[in-house]
Amino acid sequence: MSETRVTKDVLNILGEEVPLGCSKTINFNIAKLYTSTKVEIPIIIERSKKSGPTVLITAGIHGDEINGVEVVRQIIAKKINKPVKGTIICIPVLNVFGFLTMNRFFPDGRDLNRVFPGTKNGSLASRFAYQFVTEILPIADFCLDFHTGGGSRFNAPHIRIDPSNKKSVAMAKIFNAPFTLLSKNLDGSYRATCAKKDIDILLFEGGKSQNSNRDIAREGVYGTMRVLHYLEMLHPKFEMPDTINDSIVIKKSNWLRAKYSGLLHIKIPIGKHVEKGEMLATITDPYGKMRHIVKSSNDGYIINVNEAPIVYKGDAIFRITTELEE
Numbered sequence: 551m552s553e554t555r556v557t558k559d560v561l562n563i564l565g566e567e568v569p570l571g572c573s574k575t576i577n578f579n580i581a582k583l584y585t586s587t588k589v590e591i592p593i594i595i596e597r598s599k600k601s602g603p604t605v606l607i608t609a610g611i612h613g614d615e616i617n618g619v620e621v622v623r624q625i626i627a628k629k630i631n632k633p634v635k636g637t638i639i640c641i642p643v644l645n646v647f648g649f650l651t652m653n654r655f656f657p658d659g660r661d662l663n664r665v666f667p668g669t670k671n672g673s674l675a676s677r678f679a680y681q682f683v684t685e686i687l688p689i690a691d692f693c694l695d696f697h698t699g700g701g702s703r704f705n706a707p708h709i710r711i712d713p714s715n716k717k718s719v720a721m722a723k724i725f726n727a728p729f730t731l732l733s734k735n736l737d738g739s740y741r742a743t744c745a746k747k748d749i750d751i752l753l754f755e756g757g758k759s760q761n762s763n764r765d766i767a768r769e770g771v772y773g774t775m776r777v778l779h780y781l782e783m784l785h786p787k788f789e790m791p792d793t794i795n796d797s798i799v800i801k802k803s804n805w806l807r808a809k810y811s812g813l814l815h816i817k818i819p820i821g822k823h824v825e826k827g828e829m830l831a832t833i834t835d836p837y838g839k840m841r842h843i844v845k846s847s848n849d850g851y852i853i854n855v856n857e858a859p860i861v862y863k864g865d866a867i868f869r870i871t872t873e874l875e876e
Contacts, residue, residue: 559601561595561597561604561637561689563576563593563595563639563685563686563689564576564578564593564685564686568595568597569597570597570598570599570600570601571597571598571599572595572597573595573596573597573632574595575592575593575594575595576592576593576595577590577591577592577593578590578591578592578593578641578681578682578686579591580674580677580678580681581674581677581678589646589647589650590646591641591643591644591646592641592642593639593640593641593686594626594631594639594640594641594642595637595638595639596631596632596633596637596638596639596640597633597636597637598632598633598634598635598636598637598783600634600635600636601635601636602633602635602636602637602781602782602783603636603637603691603692603781603783604636604637604638604639604689604690604691604692605633605636605637605638605639605690605691605692605693605694605777605778605781605783606639606641606686606687606689606690606692606693606694607622607625607631607638607639607640607641607693607694607695607696607774608622608640608641608644608693608694608695608696608740609621609622609641609642609643609644609695609696609697610641610642610643610644610645610646610648610649611644611645611662611663611695611697611740612645612648612654612655612661612662612663612697612698612700612759613643613645613646613647613648613649613650613651613652613653613654613655614648614649614652614653614654614759614760615654615696615697615698615759616698616759616760616761616762617696617698617756617757617758617761617762617763617766617767617770618695618696618697618698618754618770619642619643619649619696620762620767621696621754621766621767621770621771621774622640622641622642622696623642624767624771625640625771625774626640626642628771629785630771630774630775630778630784630785630788632785633778633783633784633785634782634783634784634785634786635782635783636781636783637689638778638783639686639689639690641686644662644682645662647674648662652760654700654759655675656673656674656675656678657674658673658674658675660673660674660675660676661675662675662678662679663738663739663740664736664737664738664739665679665738666679666683666738666739666740666742666743667679667680667683667743667746668680668681668682668683683743687743687744687747687749688747690749691749691750692721692749692750692751692777692781693744693749693750693751693752694751694752694754694774694777695740695741695751695752695753695754696754696756696770697753697754697755697756698755698756698757698758698759698761698766699755699757699758699759699854700758700759701758701759701858702758702856702857702858703758703854703855703856703857703866704757704758704761704820704854704855704856704857705755705756705757705758705820705853705854706728706729706756706820706821706851706852706853706854707727707728707729707754707755707756707757707765707766707769707770707821708727708728708729708730708731708754708755708756708797708800708853709722709725709727709729709730709731709752709753709754709755709773709797710730710731710733710741710753710754710755711730711731711732711733711752711753712732712733712734712735712741712745713732713733713734713801714734715745715750717750718750718751718752721750721752721777721780722752722797723796723797724776724777724780725752725754725773725774725776725777725797726773726776726793726796726797727754727756727769727773727797728769728795728797728798728821729797729798729799729800729821729851729853730797730798730799730800731755731800731803731853732799732800732801732875741753752777754769754770754773756769756770758857772791775788775790775791776790776791776793798851798874799874799875800851800853800871800873800874800875801873801874801875802871802872802873803850803853803869803870803871803872803873804847804848804869804870804872805866805867805868805869806830806844806846806847806866806867806868806869806870807864807865807866807867808833808844808861808862808863808864808865808867809833809842809844809863810833810840810842810863811833811860811861811862811863812833812834812835812836812840812842812860812861813833813834813835813836813859813860814831814832814833814856814858814859814860814861814867815831815832815833815834816830816831816855816857817829817830817831817832818830818831818852819852820852820853820854820855821851821852821853822851822852823849823850823851823852824846824849824850824851824852824870825846825849826846826847826848826849827845827846828845828846829843829844829845830844830845830846830852830867830868831843831844831867831868832844833861844867844868846868846870847870848870848872850870850871850872851870851871852868852869852870853869853870853871854866854868854869855867855868855869856868
C-alpha cells in the first residue's frame, strides 16, 4: 500500500464533514435525466472512532456489470464495511446512468473507464470522472474496484495488476483471487489514474455483464475481507475465509477464435486447466449437418469463455493462458 496519508479527524467529502466514528451516506449528483429527475450516486461512508487508512471500494463503472455491484452490496449488507480503525467508503454503482438502462456506457456514448481523469468542461462522462478524481479519490489510501467480463464473455475471478507496481503485486497475493493477471494500465482508465496519483488499487474481474453469479461474488467478498484483515480494519467477529491455494499468476494469454460460424456448445468449465488438443467446445450449424470440434491450442488455464449461443467466424471464444509466473 502507498504511504498512508495524514488521517484527519474530520473528512470533507463533496462539501460535507464526516468526523471519526460517523456513518453517513452522501449523494453525489452531477446531472439530471431528460425529465429533470435527479440522478444521485450514494456514497456510503463508515468511519471508526480510531484513525487509520481510508479504503475506497467501487463497482459499476460499467453500468451493466451487475456482479461487481453485488460484491459491494454484500460488503455493505454484511457490515464488512464497518472498520475497527480507519475509514471505508463504498460506492456500489458509479455509472448510475448505465445501470438504469443496463448499458455499459454513459448517456454520451463514452466508456467511463476510458476518460479518466476527466475534464471540467468535457462530455458528461469526462465531467463525472473529473469530479470523482478531484473530490473523492484524493481521500483514498487504497482502492478496490470490481468489474465483470463485457458482453457474453465470462471472466474467471481474477485480480488485474500492473506488474511494475510491486506494492500492488503484494496486495494481490493477500486478496488471493483464483488468478492474478499481470497487465499494464490502460490510458484513460481509473486504474491508470490511481497509479499516477500514487494510490494503490486492485481491479477485480469476474463473471459477465447483466449477470449475477454467487461463486464470483463470494470470491470478491472473501478477497476484500483478506485485504481489510491485513490492514487491521476488519472487525474480529468475522471469520477469515480459508485459503486453499495461492493465486495462479498469469504473465501471458491468448484468445482462441472460432474457425466457423454457428451454434456454440461449451464443453468445459471456466478456470479449468486443459491440455493441448483437448476438446473445449463444438460449433454446429442449425440444420444438423456440420459439427466442428474446438480444441485447445496449448496447455493452460481457461480464464475467459464466450457464453454466446451463436458465434461468427473470427469471434473470440476462449482466453487461455500461455505463460505463468513460477
